[in-house]
Amino acid sequence: MSITLFEKSQTGRTGINIPKQSVADAPTLDSAFLRATKASLPEVSEFDVVRHFTQLSNKNFSIDANFYPLGSCTMKYNPKVQERVAGLDGLANLHPHHITNNQTDSMQGSLKSLKVLEDNLCEVTGMQAFTMTPQAGAHGEMLGIMMIGAYHKKKGNNKRYVIVPDSSHGTNPATAAMVDYDVITVKSGPNGDMDLEAFKEAMSDEVAAVMMTVPNTLGLFNPQIKKICDIAHSYDALMYYDGANMNAILGVLRPGDIGFDVIHLNLHKTFATPHGGGGPGAGPVGVGERLQEFLPDLQVGFSEDVGYFLKEPSEGSIGKISPFFGNYMVLVKALVYMQTLGKEGMINVSKKAVLNANYVLARLRGHYDVPFDTLCMHECVLSADSLTKEHGVRAMDIAKYLLDFGLHAPTVYFPLIVKESIMIEPTETENIDTIDYFCDKMIDASNLARSNPEAFKEYPKTLPICRPDETKAARSLNIRWQ
Amino acid sequence: MPYTPHTPNDVQKMLSEIGIKDESELFATIPADLRAKSFDLDEGLSEFEVFDNFAKFAKQNDTSKVCFLGGGYYDHIIPTAVDALSMRSEFYTAYTPYQAEASQGTLQALYEYQSMICELTGMEATNASMYDGGTAMAEAALMAIRICRKRKKIIVDSGVNPIYIKIVQTYLAYHDLEVIVLDVKGDGTDIKSLLSMIDDTVAGYIFQNPNFFGSIGDYTEIIKALHEVGALAIMSAYPIALGILKSAGEMDADIYCGDGQSLGNYLGFGGPSFGILATKQKYIRNLPGRIVGITDDMNGKRSYVLTLQAREQHIRRDKATSNICSNQNLMALRATIFMSLLGKEGFSKLSTQNYNNASYLKEELSKIDSVCIYNQNPTFNEFVIELPICSAEFVSQMEKRGFFAGLKLDTVYDDFDNRVLVSVTEKRTKTHMDEFVIAVKEIV
Numbered sequence: 001m002s003i004t005l006f007e008k009s010q011t012g013r014t015g016i017n018i019p020k021q022s023v024a025d026a027p028t029l030d031s032a033f034l035r036a037t038k039a040s041l042p043e044v045s046e047f048d049v050v051r052h053f054t055q056l057s058n059k060n061f062s063i064d065a066n067f068y069p070l071g072s073c074t075m076k077y078n079p080k081v082q083e084r085v086a087g088l089d090g091l092a093n094l095h096p097h098h099i100t101n102n103q104t105d106s107m108q109g110s111l112k113s114l115k116v117l118e119d120n121l122c123e124v125t126g127m128q129a130f131t132m133t134p135q136a137g138a139h140g141e142m143l144g145i146m147m148i149g150a151y152h153k154k155k156g157n158n159k160r161y162v163i164v165p166d167s168s169h170g171t172n173p174a175t176a177a178m179v180d181y182d183v184i185t186v187k188s189g190p191n192g193d194m195d196l197e198a199f200k201e202a203m204s205d206e207v208a209a210v211m212m213t214v215p216n217t218l219g220l221f222n223p224q225i226k227k228i229c230d231i232a233h234s235y236d237a238l239m240y241y242d243g244a245n246m247n248a249i250l251g252v253l254r255p256g257d258i259g260f261d262v263i264h265l266n267l268h269k270t271f272a273t274p275h276g277g278g279g280p281g282a283g284p285v286g287v288g289e290r291l292q293e294f295l296p297d298l299q300v301g302f303s304e305d306v307g308y309f310l311k312e313p314s315e316g317s318i319g320k321i322s323p324f325f326g327n328y329m330v331l332v333k334a335l336v337y338m339q340t341l342g343k344e345g346m347i348n349v350s351k352k353a354v355l356n357a358n359y360v361l362a363r364l365r366g367h368y369d370v371p372f373d374t375l376c377m378h379e380c381v382l383s384a385d386s387l388t389k390e391h392g393v394r395a396m397d398i399a400k401y402l403l404d405f406g407l408h409a410p411t412v413y414f415p416l417i418v419k420e421s422i423m424i425e426p427t428e429t430e431n432i433d434t435i436d437y438f439c440d441k442m443i444d445a446s447n448l449a450r451s452n453p454e455a456f457k458e459y460p461k462t463l464p465i466c467r468p469d470e471t472k473a474a475r476s477l478n479i480r481w482q
Numbered sequence: 483m484p485y486t487p488h489t490p491n492d493v494q495k496m497l498s499e500i501g502i503k504d505e506s507e508l509f510a511t512i513p514a515d516l517r518a519k520s521f522d523l524d525e526g527l528s529e530f531e532v533f534d535n536f537a538k539f540a541k542q543n544d545t546s547k548v549c550f551l552g553g554g555y556y557d558h559i560i561p562t563a564v565d566a567l568s569m570r571s572e573f574y575t576a577y578t579p580y581q582a583e584a585s586q587g588t589l590q591a592l593y594e595y596q597s598m599i600c601e602l603t604g605m606e607a608t609n610a611s612m613y614d615g616g617t618a619m620a621e622a623a624l625m626a627i628r629i630c631r632k633r634k635k636i637i638v639d640s641g642v643n644p645i646y647i648k649i650v651q652t653y654l655a656y657h658d659l660e661v662i663v664l665d666v667k668g669d670g671t672d673i674k675s676l677l678s679m680i681d682d683t684v685a686g687y688i689f690q691n692p693n694f695f696g697s698i699g700d701y702t703e704i705i706k707a708l709h710e711v712g713a714l715a716i717m718s719a720y721p722i723a724l725g726i727l728k729s730a731g732e733m734d735a736d737i738y739c740g741d742g743q744s745l746g747n748y749l750g751f752g753g754p755s756f757g758i759l760a761t762k763q764k765y766i767r768n769l770p771g772r773i774v775g776i777t778d779d780m781n782g783k784r785s786y787v788l789t790l791q792a793r794e795q796h797i798r799r800d801k802a803t804s805n806i807c808s809n810q811n812l813m814a815l816r817a818t819i820f821m822s823l824l825g826k827e828g829f830s831k832l833s834t835q836n837y838n839n840a841s842y843l844k845e846e847l848s849k850i851d852s853v854c855i856y857n858q859n860p861t862f863n864e865f866v867i868e869l870p871i872c873s874a875e876f877v878s879q880m881e882k883r884g885f886f887a888g889l890k891l892d893t894v895y896d897d898f899d900n901r902v903l904v905s906v907t908e909k910r911t912k913t914h915m916d917e918f919v920i921a922v923k924e925i926v
Binding site for chain 1: 502511527552649657752754787797808830837886
């Protein structure tokens with residue numbers, strides 16, 4: 001059943017009637033410009049295509065059908081009204097070159113939506129301005145570090161390093177490298193926070209930025225965060241807030257208030273836009289005063305006389321990291337979500353997200369190792385280290401076991417600083433029944449590991465495949481049908 | 483609260499399991515002086531009220547005119563099956579396919595995407611998509627720098643989309659690199675002066691075919707010269723044009739990049755679209771982004787998995803090929819469905835029809851005395867017209883007559899005051915085009 005559409009192809013079949021050409025054929029182009037043979041796309045009927053992709057869809061887990069306790073990924077419910085809004089002709093079919101043509105009359109509605117979203121995000125984060133151009137969280141990170149680079153260049157600062165804690169997302173160091181900074185990794189202390197003494201030691205005049213995830217990837221809030229900001233600023237290093245875990249602190253804390261200079265948000269996480277199987281996301285970036293002049297082009301302004309308009313980029317602007325307003329339709333969906341929730345709804349998000357995570361932690365304590373045993377924020381990190389040592393059952397085995405019960409696996413082997421880590425983020429949209437079911441299965445897995453560890457080798461038993469050979473995939477590479 | 487299902491009983495039960503009395507205790511680790519100073523947002527609304535808000539936004543945009551705007555973003559047909567299938571929530575609410583057993587649908591679709599992109603571009607390897615055409619080009623430039631170690635020069639052709647050029651310049655500005663953008667001299671590439679610049683300090687040369695003015699060129703001589711000095715050829719192209727035009731592989735280009743909007747994705751004010759990045763097999767380890775491969779599972783069944791992950795940020799951190807984490811998965815899926823529906827013959831036919839339609843309009847406009855065609859080279863489905871009036875005046879007059887007439891080139895180039903880029907897709911009929919010509923005659 002895993003055969004490709006190429007194998008289903010039959011010469012002469014087609015899946016479409018394209019509109020009839022209403023003009024005469026033009027003279028053929030010189031053969032030097034033309035391709036020698038047609039691209040060998042599959043030849044199949046519309047029904048073939050529909051059945052093929054419908055069958056493929058049935059081989060996926062999805063948030064609509066399955067619980068996804070993926071730590072750091074915030075897989076919450078995506079409200080259906082988002083898709084109805086995204087289908088509006090005036091949004092879906094708006095040409096982006098009205099921006100280039102500066103035909104603001106043709107795009108007042110979209111410019112307004114962007115301004116409303118910017119104002120909302122500023123209020124939520126305490127930042128001064130937002131750019132909507134980054135297409136994803138990592139893209140936003142890159143933009144943030146670029147602006148920090150531009151800030152130091154303007155001030156004539158000679159900076160070489162970006163500091164990240166060892167619990168950081170892989171994108172943080174990768175981003176620093178994209179902007180040609182060297183990375184200093186600071187280890188975590190015994191309580192899971194970045195070790196303050198080690199941080200002080202790593203700080204110097206050559207540090208351009210400190211990238212922090214708050215709460216961190218262990219699901220813990222670092223109460224020293226303000227102190228870290230102040231120390232960094234005393235060296236004229238800027239503070240970068242990785243907003244991946246914003247879901248924990250909506251309405252509770254604002255990065256701008258405590259001194260962060262720049263933040264990216266993952267709208268597909270905190271603001272509930274669908275993940276699409278891996279994208280599109282959206283990673284708008286907010287800045288404080290220090291970085292405002294370096295924002296990329298395409299900031300929306302408003303005046304009574306002309307309505308919404310595109311501001312002239314400032315002289316210090318870093319330029320352009322995406323053609324227009326990033327993944328605009330994703331921004332729209334995030335604003336739909338924000339307007340539906342409103343102030344109280346958003347405050348309730350963090351409350352219930354943190355409640356759910358702590359409930360999971362309370363129920364699973366005693367069945368798994370808890371490396372940092374304290375109240376957590378929106379996610380908790382467990383470890384299968386004892387199960388591995390005593391019974392040979394690894395975090396990945398637990399993950400594969402859960403799949404058979406319709407539960408997506410938690411994040412495993414991240415953060416890297418916890419051995420056999422199992423990182424669980426239930427999100428606020430799951431009810432107690434689902435969470436109980438998940439916890440029951442986690443407990444069953446832990447019991448099974450003790451009573452019959454060999455049993456894990458066969459899981460998952462009910463899915464289309466079981467434990468694919470990844471080494472073989474990389475060694476005898478087959479990445480396209482031939 | 484519509485999206486939080488907790489009843490007061492649930493909350494009590496959970497608090498007591500946790501061993502605390504009140505929800506506020508959950509945030510006890512956050513000191514009072516760090517708490518939000520303000521959180522002044524509007525009250526929540528029902529979905530019906532929110533929908534009305536957005537229906538108003540939509541009405542304040544204009545999508546009503548007959549569209550001759552292109553410049554990288556095109557008004558093409560989107561078959562109903564593309565929407566119907568990509569809107570299945572098993573696809574659009576799924577997560578990244580890290581757990582292969584729970585993601586065979588997405589993974590197989592991506593494998594098919596990669597296969598189709600390789601067919602279309604003539605390249606041997608591609609990833610599961612990038613953000614968009616512009617960032618794909620920037621990543622292609624960085625790839626060339628990685629492959630041609632120690633070389634620090636990238637040459638960008640004058641015919642490359644000027645928006646993409648800005649993105650490339652922004653991405654590369656933080657490295658010790660030189661980006662040379664060739665001056666615009668007419669609608670094509672100044673081959674002679676380009677050849678004189680190609681030497682062993684060049685890592686890569688980026689060109690676009692058809693270029694931003696719509697002109698088609700023959701780059702084989704240039705590519706040969708690049709290869710002689712060990713430099714790479716990076717070709718950007720609009721995928722629909724590849725239905726009939728020479729593919730990147732046939733030109734012997736080393737890297738292909740492009741934007742996938744035209745393959746079954748809505749204009750959507752510029753996003754989401756997706757980027758395509760493809761290359762030769764030998765450079766695959768320098769390719770950023772996700773890649774899907776085929777393998778066997780423990781029972782010997784064909785399986786699709788993410789592969790070569792040792793290039794990526796979640797494994798390699800600061801040594802990764804890029805910081806990119808996501809792909810534009812849903813858009814790549816839409817493109818896969820789009821290409822499947824068209825198939826071998828349909829894709830070629832669609833491409834041909836774009837060429838024929840645009841050729842007709844170009845011919846008809848060239849008959850107007852005061853209108854000139856800027857292009858000296860052959861064109862595919864867009865071309866530049868030179869007008870006796872300034873482009874802003876022209877575009878606004880045409881809008882009053884029911885047309886988005888094209889892209890004003892003075893907004894992206896100096897000394898292009900009276901030039902407009904006009905694009906024609908398969909959706910434009912002879913009637914549309916004849917009316918367009920009448921309107922132009924009235925105005926000029």
